[in-house]
Amino acid sequence: MNINNGVASTSSPPTASRLRILLSIPDAERDAFISPETRSALKELGEVTEIAPAGLQSLDAFATAAADKDAFITAWGFPRLDAEHLAAAPNLKCVVHAASSLHALVSEDFWTTGIPISQAGAAMAPAVAELSLTFTLALLRRVHQLDHSLRTGATWDDARNVQRAREISGARIGVVGASRTGRRYIEACRALGARVCIYDPYLIKGDPLAASSATLTDLMAHSDVVAVHAPATPETAGLISAAELALLPDGAALVNTARSTIVDMDALYKEVYSGRIDAALDVFGQEPPPR
Template sequence: MLPTSTTRPRALFAMGRHHRDTMFPPSAVQRLSTYVDIDPAHVAEDFTEEPALEDVEILITSWGCPVLDEEVLARAPALKAVVHAAGSVKHHVTQACWDRGLTVSSAAAANAVPVAEYTVAAILFANKRVLEIGGLYRDHRSPLDWSRHFPGFGNYHRTVGVVGASLVGRKVLELLRPYDIDVLLADPHVSTLRAAAMGVRRVELDELVSASDVVSLHAPALPETRHLMDARRLSLMRDGATLVNTARGSLVDTEALTAEAASGRIHAVIDVTEPEVLPAGSPLYSLPNVLLTPHIAGSLGGELHRITGSALDEIERYCAGEPFAHAVHHAALATSA
């Protein structure tokens, strides 16, 4: 049952205005207004002297949301829930929120879909050597003996190593199931039995790296995962193997990757880097065995509406007195993005 006009909770948009305008078109605002009382034109981009905080029960957040610290929460006595229309909540949900007992939801599962789709496309193209063949075809303008140039290329029974059974990692595993591909998983938090139930074989990271034709990274950015793919581990990759990173740039030692890629020994599909924008002189921009994209794997364009729908579904559940389907649990943040 939807709340009546006298019992509807008060909500507030807290995000960059551009994201509010892009993600909440009139149709989404109309649906939202059936659940909550909200001024759709008001967007809190800065909580300093924000009068709407006083009676807000639900914050609808996204990219650009200011930090919810103790001082902000003290001015929001009625606040009970944060519905994040994006992925990670680590940038704005602080310890003070958990101490207060706020209920938090995230659209990370919705945002995982396009990242996984990009990743699977990268895997299939990498094994088929699409980028290299496309470049050679463009240069020669006539067919070559592709099997001679790329012996064993293709996806049939190639080995793909997935590093991290995160939301994106699990979605990649799901999307790979229809293909005749052998999949390995490295994740210290997943047992051999659980991996088997997921249809994959669990191995240690070094074994995965050395045994895979494609290594795809889906681990969170944590102190212990910084430079997970360092010079030593990159050297374990098979000659001609491909590294795919759609997770976090800090997982890879950029200098070591540049050296390996420049040698021509391995290939890379990189959507995230450290630093986020590489220096203009980085060889990774121009190496023929590297595809470098500017952090586009996540939700963009029409894909943002999937995130909006997820957030609206969560608000509907909250207003109906039901638990969030995509609740964020404080304890899980230590091992998640």
């Protein structure tokens, strides 16, 4: 490894035919996303310069790192590729995004360049679906309520005084968004015996899930658990508002591992605080949430 001006280079100086690659993954995810085998493969492709997104936040720092690069490998926190950042990377030929959503990364300016871009949504779908299933099972079994009750020092009888737990088999699961993650989640829920309905206005005739489609109103009103798996778009902003949350049956729960903008978070907090419904969240309007 060579160190030049504080930048780590993981291969020998490039030849004219070798790619110059900017690898920018947050420190917390770097080892999980980039295995030793992947690093070796990248070194075969060309010169790899590795800088975490935190080190690229100023335009000057970005320009210094990106000026001669042919390819970016990005993840959460990488600077948005707007006109200024694209101008600072005149040799850019492709972008590989090691996360799923591209909304925070690309701009309209990027799409006009015709530069190819890929994302890792298919690879991440199983993991997010598993987390959503974990939340679903925990809410149905009242694991968190029992745990919280015991931790308060309540008596055994008082600690057990929560709504009765139930199995996922036979439970009514409503899924908002038949995305790749949503489909993996649906497969898992059905394998465990749940009854699933789906709200997704883009389901086409002939889709295997079309037979289980429902309106959002019906889904909210007749689900024991609603799991959100839709993308963050102008159409889905505030899709689940106070009115939709009010339709949930008493004792129902909402799971959101997608994007916080899809749900009116203030309305959700009020419903949860009242004790009428429950929720498990992997996304918040402010991250980390305020103390």
